[in-house]
Amino acid sequence: MPGTDDSLLFARADDALRAVGRYAARFVGFLDEREQAAVLRHLSAKHADASFLLWGGYADAERRMLGVFPQEEVPDGAAFPITAVQIIWKGAELNHRDFLGALLSLGLKREKVGDLVVRSNDCVAFLENAVAAFVRSNLSRVGRIGVSCEPYEGDVRREAHFAEIGGTVASERLDCVVAALTGCSRTQAEDGITAGRVALDxxxxxxxxxxxxxxxxxxxxxxxxxxxxxxxxxxxxxxLRFAARKYV
Known part of the structure; x- marks a missing residue:
């Protein structure tokens, strides 16, 4: 977003690098995809020799923690302080926003909560270890729906759904591509870009x-x-012919 200041995020990453001991890794709480991209650019530019890994508890995670490891240690997802909690309910339709709201209403900070994978009758919540037991003990309702919480050790796969888009564009310019993807005019695309409404990678x-x-x-x-x-x-x-996908 325009004016986004990542200085605090970079400071936390730098602190983790300074604090990492010879035998103990250090971790920065769950980051969204924009924050992950920013911290990767920062580490690549300022700490090219650092040993680090982004991991969210399973292979397809969108929200991931930053782990900084000693030089002699191979970064490993198993070392991350992440616990999966299964939230179970019956008879009602709940969505991601419902579960996130319920967790934050317990007083959790967003950085303590990773992906929330909502399935037909359960939601697998990836949480920082320090808050997992608290959630299992205190989360009894999501909205008006009663729920139960249990530790979860099964596999998780996030199913992404896309709409296919194809056609031609005049060039690789951002305004051309945005107009083609959204069906708006080139002028409208330019206005959106200059207003800071478009993020590339x-x-x-x-x-x-x-x-x-x-x-x-x-x-x-x-x-x-x-x-x-x-x-x-x-x-x-x-x-230029193009093929693209839109998340739906």
């Missing part, structure tokens, strides 16, 4: 002429999140 970009590479992630405020899988080759008329 989790970083706000206000340069409408910025190049969009294949594989890029685009978040467009008010329109959703997209992945640009292919961009090119050109058609006979010189336009």
């Amino acid at each position: 989790f970083r706000t970009v206000t340069d409408r002429a910025c190049r969009v590479p294949p594989g890029a992630s685009l978040s467009i405020r008010g329109c959703g999140r997209f992945v640009v899988d292919e961009l090119g080759p050109p058609t006979r008329k010189g336009r």
